[in-house]
Amino acid sequence: MGFGGLALGSLLGGGRASAMTAAPAPGTPLLAGPHFEPKAKRVVHLFMNGGPSQVDTFDPKPLLDQQHGKAISLDGLKTERPTGAALRSPFKFDRYGECGLEVSELFKHTAKHADDLCVIRSMTADVPNHEPSLMLMNCGDGRLARPSMGSWVTYGLGSGNEDLPAYISMCPGGMPIKRTENWRSAFLPGSFQGTYLDSSIQELDKMIENLRNPTARDGRQMAQLDLLRELNDRHLAERSHDPQLEARIRSFELAYRMQSEATDAFDVSKEPSHVRDMYGPGNFARQCLMARRLLERGVRFIQLWHGNGQPWDSHDNIEDHRRLAGECDQAIGAFLADLKMRGMLDDTLVIWGGEFGRTPTVELPQAGSNKGEMKGRDHNHYGFTMWMAGGGVKGGHVHGSTDEFGFKAVDQPVHVHDLHATILHLLGFDHERLTYHYSGRDFRLTDVFGKVVDGIIA
Numbered sequence: 001m002g003f004g005g006l007a008l009g010s011l012l013g014g015g016r017a018s019a020m021t022a023a024p025a026p027g028t029p030l031l032a033g034p035h036f037e038p039k040a041k042r043v044v045h046l047f048m049n050g051g052p053s054q055v056d057t058f059d060p061k062p063l064l065d066q067q068h069g070k071a072i073s074l075d076g077l078k079t080e081r082p083t084g085a086a087l088r089s090p091f092k093f094d095r096y097g098e099c100g101l102e103v104s105e106l107f108k109h110t111a112k113h114a115d116d117l118c119v120i121r122s123m124t125a126d127v128p129n130h131e132p133s134l135m136l137m138n139c140g141d142g143r144l145a146r147p148s149m150g151s152w153v154t155y156g157l158g159s160g161n162e163d164l165p166a167y168i169s170m171c172p173g174g175m176p177i178k179r180t181e182n183w184r185s186a187f188l189p190g191s192f193q194g195t196y197l198d199s200s201i202q203e204l205d206k207m208i209e210n211l212r213n214p215t216a217r218d219g220r221q222m223a224q225l226d227l228l229r230e231l232n233d234r235h236l237a238e239r240s241h242d243p244q245l246e247a248r249i250r251s252f253e254l255a256y257r258m259q260s261e262a263t264d265a266f267d268v269s270k271e272p273s274h275v276r277d278m279y280g281p282g283n284f285a286r287q288c289l290m291a292r293r294l295l296e297r298g299v300r301f302i303q304l305w306h307g308n309g310q311p312w313d314s315h316d317n318i319e320d321h322r323r324l325a326g327e328c329d330q331a332i333g334a335f336l337a338d339l340k341m342r343g344m345l346d347d348t349l350v351i352w353g354g355e356f357g358r359t360p361t362v363e364l365p366q367a368g369s370n371k372g373e374m375k376g377r378d379h380n381h382y383g384f385t386m387w388m389a390g391g392g393v394k395g396g397h398v399h400g401s402t403d404e405f406g407f408k409a410v411d412q413p414v415h416v417h418d419l420h421a422t423i424l425h426l427l428g429f430d431h432e433r434l435t436y437h438y439s440g441r442d443f444r445l446t447d448v449f450g451k452v453v454d455g456i457i458a
Contacts, residue, residue: 039392160298
């Protein structure tokens with residue numbers, strides 16, 4: 001009966017991978033490939049952690065100007081902190097491109113690519129708290145330990161370069177809240193978790209710690225690794241091929257191969273000066289340029305965080321968005337232009353956004369919460385904006401809308417599960433079939449939810 005069950009499973013499974021007893025080599029997919037012809041081959045997630053305000057960036061609301069300082073109805077929707085009257089945006093909006101997309105002055109460089117942007121103005125999440133919303137956006141579940149989106153993508157696609165990690169997460173100055181949970185592999189083999197880099201560190205040996213052995217190089221180092229591999233293989237054979245141990249062995253092998261490849265990939269000084277000038281100064285510009293170099297070398301999934309902690313969390317003064325956008329807008333615009341110039345945007349999916357948005361009403365001061373300036377906005381998961389470009393999405397398009405004040409998605413709402421289902425679809429996967437058997441059930445990124453948003457696919 002056992003052999004019969006195996007045969008039946010192989011017939012019904014359609015090639016779907018089940019749980020493995022040993023981790024694959026880094027960059028090796030567990031699946032045979034996409035379920036159907038993909039539109040995108042790689043993903044870059046520009047994460048504005050902390051929650052950028054939709055009504056100050058890509059979702060203008062003229063009624064906020066008219067009702068500024070007046071009470072508005074929230075239709076019983078509760079905010080995390082007490083909020084008061086309507087707060088108009090201090091930023092001017094203009095129309096860009098042939099599509100006439102309205103974009104705030106904060107993102108004037110990004111707006112030059114209006115005809116490539118697919119703006120989703122009707123995003124929704126579950127709760128107005130950073131930690132569960134980050135987990136939902138990254139891992140598809142706000143509470144339980146689940147593999148991250150990048151882990152699912154590399155589980156399905158692998159990498160185009162075995163000498164570099166398939167999944168890289170860069171954050172300048174430290175880590176975002178929830179730290180490594182944002183790029184974990186959970187119950188997927190450890191070789192599919194993201195590789196974290198502090199992109200503010202410019203010396204490679206410090207940015208990627210312990211990459212090189214300072215006392216042994218070339219032949220001596222290779223001999224040491226051969227001995228270590230032999231010892232580890234013995235150790236592994238006695239322990240029924242423990243997947244965590246095997247993942248550790250693979251990580252040593254990858255680190256050895258990275259010593260030459262990473263030196264070249266992360267060295268942006270090799271770029272012409274006019275290219276570096278196009279991206280501009282600062283950490284975010286540098287990591288965008290590194291991302292382009294990594295994409296060229298076959299890295300499959302790259303996540304670029306704006307900074308450590310939650311920089312876009314503008315509770316006190318929404319004017320802080322001007323500084324934040326100034327740190328990344330030029331680099332984002334240059335990144336899109338660079339990909340397009342090199343013919344890479346068509347099959348690279350670029351995603352921009354945070355874990356949620358912000359309220360159109362002003363946050364009221366309270367003890368220990370803010371400085372009492374009454375110029376900031378609270379968290380808002382009822383309706384917010386994200387955009388995508390390239391990778392088979394419909395450029396110059398706006399999908400859905402929030403209400404007249406920008407508080408709640410009212411037309412064609414897109415939940416985070418729907419976003420994940422659509423991203424996987426663009427990569428050639430049916431999100432209901434991209435599963436991994438663990439602890440007695442088949443898990444997937446979208447859990448038991450999600451539907452592909454056909455309206456944003458070209």
